[in-house]
Amino acid sequence: MAESQIVTPRPYARTSSAALPLFALAVILAALITLPFWATGYTQRSVLEFLYFLALAQAWNLMAGYAGMMSIGQQAFVGIGAYGLVVMAEDLGINPFLTVPLAAILAVILAVPVSWLLFRLKGAYFAVATWVIAETVRLTVNANIDWLGGGRGRTVRSLGQFDRHLREDLGYWVALALAIIAVFGVFFLLRSKTGLALQAIRDTENGARSVGVETRRTKRIVYLFAAAIAGATGALIYIVQINVRPDAAFSINWAAYVIFIVVIGGIGTIEGPILGTLVFFFLRDMLADLEAWSMLIFGLIAIMMMLFAPKGLWGLLNTHRPVLLFRTARRLPERFAAHKEGE
Amino acid sequence: MIAMSTMLNGVLLGGLYALYGLGLSLTFGIMRTVNLAHGDIIVLATYLALITTQVLGLTPLMSLAVLVPVMFCIGYGLQRLILNRTLKDGMMPAVIITFGLSFVIQNGLLLGFSADRQVLRQGAIETMGVTLAPGVTIGVFPILTLAVLLVMIFALQAFMGRTLLGRAFRATSDDPATAELMGIDGKRIYGLAMGLSFAIIAVTGVVMGIRSNFSPFDGPARLIFAFEVIIIGGMGSIYGVLAGGLILGIAQTIGGAINPTFFQLAGHLVTLGILVVRPSGLFPETIERD
Amino acid sequence: MALLEVENLSAGYGLFQALRGISLAAEEGETLAIVGANGAGKTTLLRTICGALPAMTGRVSFDGTSIENSSAHQLARLGISMVPEGRKLFPSLTVEDNLIIGSYPKRKGFWTVERVYALFPELVKRRNNRGLDLSGGEQQMVAIGRALMANPRLLLMDEISLGLAPIVVNQIYKSLPEISGHGTSVVLVEQDLNRALSVSNHVYCLLEGHVELSGLSAQMDRQALIDAYFGANA
Ligand SMILES: Nc1ncnc2c1ncn2[C@@H]1O[C@H](COP(=O)(O)OP(=O)(O)OP(=O)(O)O)[C@@H](O)[C@H]1O
Ligand SMILES: [Mg+2]
Numbered sequence: 008m009a010e011s012q013i014v015t016p017r018p019y020a021r022t023s024s025a026a027l028p029l030f031a032l033a034v035i036l037a038a039l040i041t042l043p044f045w046a047t048g049y050t051q052r053s054v055l056e057f058l059y060f061l062a063l064a065q066a067w068n069l070m071a072g073y074a075g076m077m078s079i080g081q082q083a084f085v086g087i088g089a090y091g092l093v094v095m096a097e098d099l100g101i102n103p104f105l106t107v108p109l110a111a112i113l114a115v116i117l118a119v120p121v122s123w124l125l126f127r128l129k130g131a132y133f134a135v136a137t138w139v140i141a142e143t144v145r146l147t148v149n150a151n152i153d154w155l156g157g158g159r160g161r162t163v164r165s166l167g168q169f170d171r172h173l174r175e176d177l178g179y180w181v182a183l184a185l186a187i188i189a190v191f192g193v194f195f196l197l198r199s200k201t202g203l204a205l206q207a208i209r210d211t212e213n214g215a216r217s218v219g220v221e222t223r224r225t226k227r228i229v230y231l232f233a234a235a236i237a238g239a240t241g242a243l244i245y246i247v248q249i250n251v252r253p254d255a256a257f258s259i260n261w262a263a264y265v266i267f268i269v270v271i272g273g274i275g276t277i278e279g280p281i282l283g284t285l286v287f288f289f290l291r292d293m294l295a296d297l298e299a300w301s302m303l304i305f306g307l308i309a310i311m312m313m314l315f316a317p318k319g320l321w322g323l324l325n326t327h328r329p330v331l332l333f334r335t336a337r338r339l340p341e342r343f344a345a346h347k348e349g350e
Numbered sequence: 351m352i353a354m355s356t357m358l359n360g361v362l363l364g365g366l367y368a369l370y371g372l373g374l375s376l377t378f379g380i381m382r383t384v385n386l387a388h389g390d391i392i393v394l395a396t397y398l399a400l401i402t403t404q405v406l407g408l409t410p411l412m413s414l415a416v417l418v419p420v421m422f423c424i425g426y427g428l429q430r431l432i433l434n435r436t437l438k439d440g441m442m443p444a445v446i447i448t449f450g451l452s453f454v455i456q457n458g459l460l461l462g463f464s465a466d467r468q469v470l471r472q473g474a475i476e477t478m479g480v481t482l483a484p485g486v487t488i489g490v491f492p493i494l495t496l497a498v499l500l501v502m503i504f505a506l507q508a509f510m511g512r513t514l515l516g517r518a519f520r521a522t523s524d525d526p527a528t529a530e531l532m533g534i535d536g537k538r539i540y541g542l543a544m545g546l547s548f549a550i551i552a553v554t555g556v557v558m559g560i561r562s563n564f565s566p567f568d569g570p571a572r573l574i575f576a577f578e579v580i581i582i583g584g585m586g587s588i589y590g591v592l593a594g595g596l597i598l599g600i601a602q603t604i605g606g607a608i609n610p611t612f613f614q615l616a617g618h619l620v621t622l623g624i625l626v627v628r629p630s631g632l633f634p635e636t637i638e639r640d
Numbered sequence: 641m642a643l644l645e646v647e648n649l650s651a652g653y654g655l656f657q658a659l660r661g662i663s664l665a666a667e668e669g670e671t672l673a674i675v676g677a678n679g680a681g682k683t684t685l686l687r688t689i690c691g692a693l694p695a696m697t698g699r700v701s702f703d704g705t706s707i708e709n710s711s712a713h714q715l716a717r718l719g720i721s722m723v724p725e726g727r728k729l730f731p732s733l734t735v736e737d738n739l740i741i742g743s744y745p746k747r748k749g750f751w752t753v754e755r756v757y758a759l760f761p762e763l764v765k766r767r768n769n770r771g772l773d774l775s776g777g778e779q780q781m782v783a784i785g786r787a788l789m790a791n792p793r794l795l796l797m798d799e800i801s802l803g804l805a806p807i808v809v810n811q812i813y814k815s816l817p818e819i820s821g822h823g824t825s826v827v828l829v830e831q832d833l834n835r836a837l838s839v840s841n842h843v844y845c846l847l848e849g850h851v852e853l854s855g856l857s858a859q860m861d862r863q864a865l866i867d868a869y870f871g872a873n874a
Binding site: 071075077079124127128130131132134135136138139140142143146147149150259263266267270274299300302303305306307308309310313314317 | 384432446456457574578612615621
Binding site: 514517520521523527528531532534 | 692722724730741745
C-alpha cells in the first residue's frame with residue numbers, strides 16, 4: 008500500500024508534504040478553540056456533542072482496534088463519570104467543571120479491579136462480561152442507592168450558579184480539551200513503546216507474549232485510558248444535560264453509537280473514528296425525524312461495512328492514496344510482513 | 351413454606367432461562383463467537399409466531415410446525431450468506447454484524463408492530479396451576495416449559511454424542527482446520543449449527559410469548575440472561591445450560607424475595623462471582639482453543 | 641497413469657515460498673518416503689497435496705483429475721487422508737469418537753472401527769478415554785486409525801515417529817505393510833533415513849523447497865542421500 012514506506016529505513020515515514028496536514032490541523036484547531044465566539048448556539052452544541060463522541064470513539068478504537076479488547080460495556084464508565092459529577096458537585100461541593108478530570112480518575116480507580124476480572128477472559132467472554140458489569144452497575148445505581156436518586160436520578164443543581172452561556176462555553180472547551188487529549192493521547196500512546204507492543208499483540212497475542220511483550224500490562228494501560236476518557240465524558244455530558252438518570256447514563260446506546268462510528272470510519276486507525284464521527288453526525292441529522300428508521304439504518308450500515316468494507320471509509324479512501332494524517336504505523340517491508348495462514 | 355415456593359419458582363423461571371441459553375450455547379460452543387442478536391431473534395420468533403397464529407389461525411404451539419423449519423432456514427442462511435464471509439478475520443466482524451442485526455431487528459419490529467406489548471394466547475393452560483401444599487401453587491405452563499427444555503436437552507445431548515454429524519460439530523469446535531482434513535466442511539457445519547440454534551429459538555420464542563407479554567425491545571435483557579446461563583454453566587456444555595438456568599433463576603427469585611429491586615442484580619452478581627472463581631464456568635465442555 | 645501426480649508445484653505462506661517447483665508421482669499401492677531437514681518444506685508439501693494449503697502454481701492430479709484448487713474436505717471425500725504433524729486428535733472426543741469421525745467422508749472399504757482396533761489392539765482398552773489422556777504412541781495410533789477410517793486411496797503421514805520411543809516407532813511401522821496391503825498408496829514424511837528407505841518404494845529428498853534427490857529406495861546410495869539431506873552439493 009504505502010510504497011514510500013517500504014524503502015525507508017526510518018521507523019516513521021515522514022515526507023515533505025507533512026507540512027500541509029500540520030497547517031490544516033492548526034487552522035482546524037484555531038477554528039475549534041474560537042468557535043464559541045463566532046458560531047451559533049446550535050452549532051456549538053452540535054460540535055460539543057461531536058467532540059465527546061469523538062473522544063469515546065478514539066478510546067474504544069484503541070481498545071478494540073489496536074488491543075483486540077472488544078468491549079460493549081464502556082457505558083459503565085460513562086455512567087460512573089456522570090454519577091461522579093453528581094456526588095462531587097452536589098454532595099462534596101466541588102466545582103462541576105473540576106469534576107471532569109476527577110471523574111476520569113474515579114473511573115480509573117474502579118476500572119482497576121474490573122480489569123482483574125476481565126483480563127482473565129478471552130474474546131467473546133470478555134465482550135459479554137463488560138456488558139454484564141455495566142448492567143450490574145446500572146441496576147445497583149438504579150434501585151439500591153437512594154442517595155443517588157434511584158431510577159429517577161438526580162439533578163446537578165449546583166450548575167445553576169453559572170450563567171447559561173458561561174456554562175455552555177466552558178462545557179464546550181472542556182469537550183474540546185477532552186477530544187484533543189483522546190486523539191493525541193492515542194497518537195502518542197501508539198508511537199511509544201506501548202504502541203509497538205500493541206501492534207505485536209494485534210498481530211498475534213501468543214506470539215507477542217513469547218517474544219517478551221508484556222501483553223497484560225499493555226492491555227491494562229489501554230483499558231484504563233479508555234475508562235478515563237469514558238469517565239470524563241460521562242461527567243461532561245451531564246454538565247450539559249444536568250439531569251442524570253441511570254437508564255440514560257448507563258445506556259448501551261453509548262457503546263452502540265461508538266461502535267457504529269468506529270465501524271463506519273475504520274477500525275484500527277486514528278483517522279477512522281474522526282471520519283466516522285463526522286459521517287455519523289451527518290447521517291443522524293438527516294435521519295433525525297425517523298427515529299426507528301435511523302437506528303435500523305445504522306444497524307444495516309454496520310453490517311454492510313463489516314461485509315464489504317471492513318476497514319471502514321478511511322480504509323476505502325486509503326486503498327487508492329495513502330493520505331495518513333497521523334503516522335503511527337511502523338511497517339515492515341512487504342516481504343517480511345507477517346502472514347497469517349487461512350486457518 | 352415461603353422458602354420452598356421461592357425455590358420452586360426459581361427452578362421454573364430457570365427452565366425458561368435455560369431455554370434462552372440453549373440456542374446460544376450451541377453456536378457459542380461451536381463457532382466461538384457471540385451472537386449479540388440472540389435475544390432479539392428470540393423476540394423476532396415470538397412475533398413470527400404471532401403472525402402465524404393470526405394468519406393461519408393456529409394456536410401458538412401448533413404454529414411451531416411452521417416456525418421451526420422457517421427459523422432453521424433463516425439461521426442457516428444468516429450463517430452461510432453473511433457470517434461465514436467474515437470467518438477469517440477473527441471474531442470481531444461476527445460480533446459487530448450481530449450487534450448491527452440486533453438494532454435492525456428491534457427497530458424493524460418497532461416499525462412493523464409498534465411498541466405496544468403483545469401476547470400469544472394459548473388458552474386455558476396459561477393460567478392453570480397445581481397446588482402442591484397450602485400456599486404453594488405452581489403454574490402448569492412453567493412445568494411444561496421445564497419438560498420441553500429437558501426433552502430438548504436430552505435430544506441435543508444424544509445428537510451431539512451419538513450421531514456422526516454431532517461428532518462433526520464437536521470436532522469442528524475443537525479444531526476446525528483438522529476437522530476439514532476429516533472431510534468436514536466447516537462452513538456447512540456452522541450453517542447447520544446456526545440453523546439448529548434458530549430452530550431452538552423458535553421454540554423458546556413461542557414459550558416466552560405464552561408466558562409473558564413482549565415488545566420489540568425485550569431482546570437485550572433475554573440476551574443477557576442467556577449469556578449468564580452459559581457463563582455459569584460453562585461453555586459448550588449442554589447439561590451446564592440446565593445448571594446455569596436453574597442457578598440463575600433461583601438466584602433471581604431469592605434476590606427478589608429479599609428486596610424486589612435485587613431481582614436481576616442478584617443474577618448478575620452470581621454470574622460475576624462465577625467468573626471470579628471459575629472463569630470457564632461450572633461444567634466447561636469446550637476446550638480452550640488458541 | 642499414476643494415482644498422484646505433482647508437477648512443478650509451488651506453495652507457501654503469504655509471499656514466502658516454501659515449495660519451489662516440486663514434481664513427484666505415486667502409483668496405486670506404492671509407498672513414497674519424503675525426507676529432508678527441518679524447514680525443507682515436507683509438511684508444506686503434504687498440506688498442499690491434501691488441500692489444506694492453496695497451491696501458488698503448478699499442478700496436482702489425483703486419479704487423473706486436477707485437485708490443486710480443491711479444498712481439504714472435498715479431497716477427503718475423494719480419498720485423500722492425512723495424518724497431520726503433531727497428531728492433532730480432537731481433545732474433547734474419546735478415542736472411539738476420534739476414530740468414528742474419521743469415517744465422515746463415508747467411503748466404503750476395508751477399514752472399520754473394529755479393524756482399526758485389530759491393527760492397534762492397545763487402543764481397545766482406551767476406547768472411552770479422551771485423546772489427550774493417551775501416551776504419545778497411542779495418540780499416534782489413533783491419528784493413523786482415524787485417517788484409515790475414511791478408507792483412503794492415498795494416505796499422507798507426517799512424521800509419525802516424532803517424539804516417540806524407538807520401540808513404539810517400530811510397533812507403529814509394523815502396521816504399514818498391512819495398510820498398503822489393502823491397496824492404499826502412502827506418502828510418508830520421515831526424518832530417519834534408514835527407516836524411510838526400508839519402508840518405501842521411492843524416496844524423495846527435499847532441500848529448501850525443491851527435490852534435491854529422488855530415486856528407487858532399493859537402489860538409493862545412502863551417502864548421496866545424506867549429502868542431499870544436508871545440502872552438501874548445494
Ligand atoms: N504457518 C507458517 N507460516 C509461515 N511460514 C511457515 C509456516 N509453516 C512453515 N513455514 C515455513 O515454511 C518452511 C517449510 O516449513 P515446513 O513445515 O514445510 O518444513 P518441514 O520440512 O515440515 O520441517 P520439519 O521437519 O520441522 O517439520 C519453513 O521455512 C517454515 O519456517
Ligand atoms: Mg514438518
